[in-house]
Amino acid sequence: MRKKKEIFDKLSNALKAGNQTIEHLFKAIDSDRSGKVHLQELVRACEQMNLNVGEMQLEQIFESIDFDGDGSITLPELVADFNHVTHNSLVKLVRDNEDANRERIEDRD
DSSP: OHHHHHHHHHHHHHHHHTTOOHHHHHHHHOTTOSSSBOHHHHHHHHHHTTOOOOHHHHHHHHHHHOTTOSSSBOHHHHHHHHHHHHHHHHHHHHHHHHHHHHHHHHHHO
């Protein structure tokens, strides 16, 4: 899900810029303070952050984060998925850099 990665990248940048944690983000999205984020809360949060995501795409993203399928996202679910997506991004970045370095070395030979 490329769109999910784009959203998480934007969220990650926003968190870093504001010196915030994923927990702060979760609490900001959880507008009813239930300890769970529901789809409509996520839709509103994305609109407020000017993230251009279609509702159908957002539903798919929501369902992929809602590991237990109960119709809501808990903080542990968000943290686990966020870490998974950002970890995969870092792994890809490292591999891309290794490939680029390997190509430069091969070009010199």
